Amino acid sequence: MVSEHQFITLVLYGEKFLGIIIVAMAETGENSVGVIKTETIRVVEPEKPLELECGKKLAPIDVAYETYGELNEAGDNAVLICHALSGNAHVAGLNSPDDRKPGWWDPMVGPGKGIDTNKYFVICSNFLGGCSGTTGPSSINPETGKPYGLDFPIITIADMVRVQKLLLDKLGIKKLLTVIGGSIGGMQVLQWAIEYPEIVKSAIAIATTTHLGAQSIAFDAVGRNAILGDVNFADGQYGSEKGPDRGLAIARMIGHITYLSEQGMREKFGRKLRGAESYSYDFNSEFAVETYLDYQGQSFVERFDANSYLYITKAADYFDLKKEYGSLAKAFANTRSRFLIVSFTSDWLYTPAQSEAIVDALVANDKDVSFYSIESPYGHDSFLLEPKTLGLFISGFLEATHAKRQKGPVQREKIKDKRYEIRTRVDYELIESLIEPSAAVLDVGCGDGELLANLASDKNIKGKGIELAQELVLACVNRGLSIIQHDIERGLGSCADKSFDVVILSQTLQTVKNPERVFTELLRVGKKVIVSFPNFAHWRCRAQLFLGGKAPVTKQLPFGWHDSPNIHFLSLKDFDRFCEKLGVKVEKRIPLVKTRRRAVRFAPNLFAEQVIYVTSKD
Numbered sequence: 001m002v003s004e005h006q007f008i009t010l011v012l013y014g015e016k017f018l019g020i021i022i023v024a025m026a027e028t029g030e031n032s033v034g035v036i037k038t039e040t041i042r043v044v045e046p047e048k049p050l051e052l053e054c055g056k057k058l059a060p061i062d063v064a065y066e067t068y069g070e071l072n073e074a075g076d077n078a079v080l081i082c083h084a085l086s087g088n089a090h091v092a093g094l095n096s097p098d099d100r101k102p103g104w105w106d107p108m109v110g111p112g113k114g115i116d117t118n119k120y121f122v123i124c125s126n127f128l129g130g131c132s133g134t135t136g137p138s139s140i141n142p143e144t145g146k147p148y149g150l151d152f153p154i155i156t157i158a159d160m161v162r163v164q165k166l167l168l169d170k171l172g173i174k175k176l177l178t179v180i181g182g183s184i185g186g187m188q189v190l191q192w193a194i195e196y197p198e199i200v201k202s203a204i205a206i207a208t209t210t211h212l213g214a215q216s217i218a219f220d221a222v223g224r225n226a227i228l229g230d231v232n233f234a235d236g237q238y239g240s241e242k243g244p245d246r247g248l249a250i251a252r253m254i255g256h257i258t259y260l261s262e263q264g265m266r267e268k269f270g271r272k273l274r275g276a277e278s279y280s281y282d283f284n285s286e287f288a289v290e291t292y293l294d295y296q297g298q299s300f301v302e303r304f305d306a307n308s309y310l311y312i313t314k315a316a317d318y319f320d321l322k323k324e325y326g327s328l329a330k331a332f333a334n335t336r337s338r339f340l341i342v343s344f345t346s347d348w349l350y351t352p353a354q355s356e357a358i359v360d361a362l363v364a365n366d367k368d369v370s371f372y373s374i375e376s377p378y379g380h381d382s383f384l385l386e387p388k389t390l391g392l393f394i395s396g397f398l399e400a401t402h403a404k405r406q407k408g409p410v411q412r413e414k415i416k417d418k419r420y421e422i423r424t425r426v427d428y429e430l431i432e433s434l435i436e437p438s439a440a441v442l443d444v445g446c447g448d449g450e451l452l453a454n455l456a457s458d459k460n461i462k463g464k465g466i467e468l469a470q471e472l473v474l475a476c477v478n479r480g481l482s483i484i485q486h487d488i489e490r491g492l493g494s495c496a497d498k499s500f501d502v503v504i505l506s507q508t509l510q511t512v513k514n515p516e517r518v519f520t521e522l523l524r525v526g527k528k529v530i531v532s533f534p535n536f537a538h539w540r541c542r543a544q545l546f547l548g549g550k551a552p553v554t555k556q557l558p559f560g561w562h563d564s565p566n567i568h569f570l571s572l573k574d575f576d577r578f579c580e581k582l583g584v585k586v587e588k589r590i591p592l593v594k595t596r597r598r599a600v601r602f603a604p605n606l607f608a609e610q611v612i613y614v615t616s617k618d
Helices: 157-171 184-195 214-228 245-259 262-268 288-301 306-318 321-325 352-364 379-385 387-403 427-433 450-459 470-478 515-525 539-548 572-582
Strands: 006-013 016-024 039-044 061-068 078-082 121-125 178-182 202-206 338-344 369-374 440-444 462-467 482-485 500-506 526-534 585-592 610-616
Touching: 039 157, 061 157, 078 157, 078 184, 121 157, 157 184, 157 306, 178 184, 178 387, 184 202, 184 306, 184 321, 202 387, 214 245, 214 306, 245 288, 245 306, 245 379, 338 352, 338 379, 338 387, 352 369, 369 387, 369 470, 379 387, 387 470, 427 450, 427 500, 427 526, 427 585, 427 610, 440 450, 450 462, 462 470, 470 482, 500 515, 515 526, 515 572, 572 585, 572 610
Parallel strands: 078 121, 078 178, 178 202, 202 338, 338 369, 369 482, 440 462, 440 500, 462 482, 500 526
Antiparallel strands: 006 016, 039 061, 061 121, 526 610, 585 610
């Protein structure tokens, strides 16, 4: 039975009946922005055309946009959202009470959501070249009185950003708390941070890249060729007549495949047939995945312009920061923003490795950058389909950036794994006492960021953290720290030699697979390396092994043999010999018992429960 909040639609592909889809009517709830009208404003007048990167000039230029929330008195709470290929200005809420569905990122934008419209003034515009109100190939060419079609000049991501800047000028927005976007929207974010460093306080780039690889360009090329080869394309002058619908639908199908992941497609469709028990032995769509793609293609045709698809994908293909600036390090050299870079593990279109390349370039420039790759089965579309997890990172980053918060409470009850509970340790106070004010500090395995936050607050250090666990990375983001999800076993290639005054490896050395390689790398990037670890030669451990004949479990080592993160079992004597072998200077050795800050002086290898070393190497 269809409820009062649903409607039935027949799904057709050309003249072929595919089936019936029951679609829920959009509803506004207490956390919705409600009904929002799309506005249009002229940002370029006919007499003052905008010169584009291709060398041609364009005028007039109108921009469709929507705003949500209110600009505060200080004017420092503005958030600009940049959309991807098929998006538009309508990011949240409804355009009318009877809309079929809300804006394209409605789960993320609204009161109490990841981008909280009770706190922030949000702007989203349809970018240059689009087909949802902003000047593009379907707009009227004033010289001919007809749609531009292929007479529209080739545009770039930089052109889109310049038009967005003109919009902000018209709206009186002088600074941005953040610019945020995913996919092609993320490209715009990077361009904003590079081109307008004095305006952008922070940048959130999600599932994006500094340039497309050959495979991505190839997919774009096949999609464009499907459109260009359609018999109804008419050299782009199809106007209001029947256009290259089949070509555009195929382009969308190809693109949509790249937005999904193999795991997601397998779990959602498998080899299921749609509405049949056996094969039909013809070329009609019969697998569930086929009819799904047919539906995606047909629905796209109903709302998108084929010429815009050509121009937008070409703009994405041309985007190449390394080529434009000579290197990624040079591209980001003059940026002033805080950065949050987010990728998704199953995204094979804009991979986590491409996001890490952005992070590496920012780290090489000593920029304030945080990074996390979210575990998700949804592929490239994850940035639209993971609002809960992504929303936590975005809201925490925005709040910390707006409040300039470096130290604050962390909800420890959410971090339940006992291996992280011991991160509140006695060695934190001692380690802090060993670090000079204003030092550059890297904390490897930084946990929830408590030590870094304390150092930033008490000693004004310039700190960066490395951590793997999602809940701990999120805690660091909430504190306003620069935190990167990274496996230290992979090295720190983006960090220059002796780029940190102090590197901290607290209670982590015994958990890594290759301690020698990790320790050597830390000595390369740090002038000093502070190492702390539990002493496995403590008398309680010895007693349990000798008398009980079982793997020891103590307050300092609260793990069973089967669930312990510790894979190496070392004592003070072991580490002394380790340093001697590597030619490392031990500047200080502080053996500790429980919560006492005084060093153990008698038989430390027997009575110390943990130890702190200060080491260095020329």
